[in-house]
Amino acid sequence: MKLSLNWLNDFVRHGLLPEKLAERLTMAGHEVKSIDEIAGDRVFEIEITPNRPDCLNTLGLAREVSAIVNKPLVLQKLKTIKIPKTLCSVTIEDRSACLRYVGAVVENISIAESPIVVKERLQAMGVRSINNVVDITNYGLFENGQPLHTFDYDKLIGGKIIVRRAKAGEKIVTLDGVERQLNPSILVIADAERAVAIAGIMGGQDTEVTAKTKRILLESAYFDPVLIRRAGRALGLTSDSAYRFERGVDLTNVDVAAKRALSRLLDFAGGNIVNYRDVAVKKTVTQKQFSVDMKGIGHFLGTNISAVQVKKILGKLDFKVSGKGECLKVMAPSFRSDIKGAIDISEEISRIIGYDRLDSSLPQIKPSAIVSSERFQLKRKLRRILTAQGLDEAISYPLISRGAIEKTNVADLPISRVKNPLSLDQEYLRPSLLASLLAVVNLNFNHGQKNLRLFELGKIYPPAGEKEVLGIVLTGNRPQNWQINKKETVDFYDLKGIVVRIFETLGFDLPTCVLGKKTIDIVLEKEKIGFLGKVSKDILKNWDLKSDDVYYAEIDLEKFYKLKPQIKRFVSLTDFPSITRDVSIAVKQDVSFGQIESLAREIGSTHLIAINFIEQYLGEKIAAGQKGLVFSLLYQSSQRTLTEAEIAPIHEKILQRLSQDFGAVIR
Amino acid sequence: MMRWDFDKITQEAIKEITACDDLKNLEALRVKFLGRKGLLTEVYSSLPTLSAEEKPLVGKNANNFRNKITSLLDERRILLENTSTDIVAETLDVSLPGIAAPVGREHILSQIIEEICSTFENLGFVVQDGPEIETEFNNFTALNIPADHPSRDSFDTFYLETPDPEQKDRNLLLRSQTSPVQIRLMKQFKPPFAVVIPGKVYRPDAVDASHSFVFHQIEGLLVDEDIKFSDLKGLLTAFCQRLFGEKTRMRFRPHYFPFTEPSAEVDISCYICDGKGCSVCGRKGWLEIMGCGMVNPKVFEAVKYPKGKYTGLAFGMGVERMAMLKYGINDIRLFFENDVRFLKQF
């Protein structure tokens, strides 16, 4: 909303410099965004909050200023006009869409230019001056907030005004020269035959007031805010009038504003009013009186305010206040539909005084009945663990395209669709984090960044639900430095290492990796809690990723959140020496190290305290179908020094069973 | 005439040794004077060729020289060892980069969320979260947003194709604010409580440098029997001064939110220009950083709290905006693109 300071001066003598006034208005809830100088005037651009349509005009803002500076508000008196008894034809068909319609016909008007002062003020409001008649309607809108419209009465077929819904297929060319398709959700003003205006939004070209116009019909009305807003959105059309109707105009001002405009009309354009009609479903808004306990308000604000001051402020804001002492009876003016009770009064008073002048205190915060989210705490830890392993955290868009889902081969997963997507790029709630992370990989590849270690703690969305998952993606080379700069590509084991490290650090049982159908499952206590593996060539090709090695792991955090860390007990540090035996064997490739490990543990019992994997080798050095495994077994007792003689039979037995059970050849 | 002028030789040796400032050169001097092919060996090996009267004199001078030089060399070595390090002997380019285990970065938005949440945790708040898929009741109705309010339109809120199980004629939606978590918590718990709630929110805004259809908010709620408007001012002042520095000045500007009354927007003095006006604050000297207010009694009514029993304060802030202000980031899309060059900067 624009506010002209010259215009404001007509209403209230505030005596403040523009910058100071801007600050006071801002601190009373009407933020002044900018101050412009237009033709010797200072014009504020003010952001009016949606609850205050009454401030979308100069009078409304002047009322606020008068309360802020505690100076009287004066409304310019106009010449009184004689309202004729003869009626014009106004019919409201849709009585819920139009609560009031005032029409007046003026004859013998002379279309001319507006007086200078009107032109200047409209210029300050950013509105072009057209002619005296049209300018008067705009002047009225910016003066008191009531949108007005004038029709060329001679062009209204049958001289009739009908407020009705548009018919299916009905069309109108609006004042901006655009032909618009109407439908029954749109309210129109019609004459005997056709729509002549889109109610509350814009008039039609056919009935526009021109230089030749002799008779006009002035319209001042109240239209349903929601209907106007929806029609405007549907038509992609807005106007200063629509902006005010959408937010709600003052029902009691409809005729007052019409009479002010008629008075100006006779003054500027001559003519005489021949008929007048005020059709009202409702003429006023009934405001309820309520009581305000000043003690209670003082307590709620944490600052005591005197009843005298409250009366003064509310009086300036056109509230009716009565009652003595601490208990006041208050009634808001008709244009303040935002005021409903004592709590609203506390805001009125405090914003006019200024929040900055109210007291400040520190609340006594008691222990909460709500406990801190374990999920949040665990995510904190996960971030720490993963960044410590060189992974960067990504946060990606949860809404993705159909294409991204198909490219990731997850189109068979059930998905949720947004009903009103903004674009096809954000049509679906992602069913997998992989699609999001591959887009991230793609972007980085395009920027030449090929070595990526990324994770995201994000949500995926099965139909009508959501769950948190951890996604990890690795690609490119292992971390290098200038001393170790052998280029090695990451592989499955890098990813497994990271996954296991998470469980280890959090003190959970360690998961095992189990070969599944398409991926390798991460299993803990027989339950699958995630998967990992190499992203298939197909998918990489779909995403146009020029790499063979992109690894991905996903952990279902909903299951993860249920895990409990093992109870840790201190193990005393033993000073007894340990004995390490290296073992090198050749076995068939289908024998897993896990099998060997559990056999060794079973035989080694309490003496075998650790098995350290050293190396696996395949290829030339070993027979086809076989693999070489090197590992060490660590024997130690916490009670005494173990002798070679004690260890030898155990170790021998392990080796023997390895050959017996798995056909291992000891090398 | 004697073949060696020990006085002169000693003088020169002393000069050389005291001028020497590195262990390597000092070792070279030791070899020169005392080594197997050095001066002293030369003197001793020539002793048999000398005359009988020369022999004891030269021998004595040579011994004095050896003692003197040995102790000088020792002194110098100790001095040099204490002023330098042993590895001076290696060729070390100390300007080469050090080697450390590779480390990753938490996303800048996570870092800001962490900073804000932990500040509130230190003030006695707990952190909570809630779902992104919400009902119209929790996202709007319970928050005193009227049934025909524009924010409920499909222009301003993403709806899913899935119907709301509790209200079959309505569809589920993607929350447009973190406030529905307040409703969920209040439906479940009785005051007192103090919570902060970080999370993603969605609004159908076309993506450009300053708009995103998804962004992060942090919401706070403190409810008890006697929370005052002055508490709101005090609490948020304490928060801002902890986050932005002790000298930060604050401004509470009246504003409008349906779920709070009175409502305010909080401005802090611009920490770039200290309130003088610069490009970051748009020459205003103030930066708008959050919205807040006293919980509207209608909200308590919606969660069926006894009438008039509780009061509360609530506040909310945009995480992306905080990060953009704090680091001068000029494009909101950067947060979601995850270019590692961006991620590694913070």
Ligand SMILES: [Zn+2]
């Ligand atoms: Zn600044």
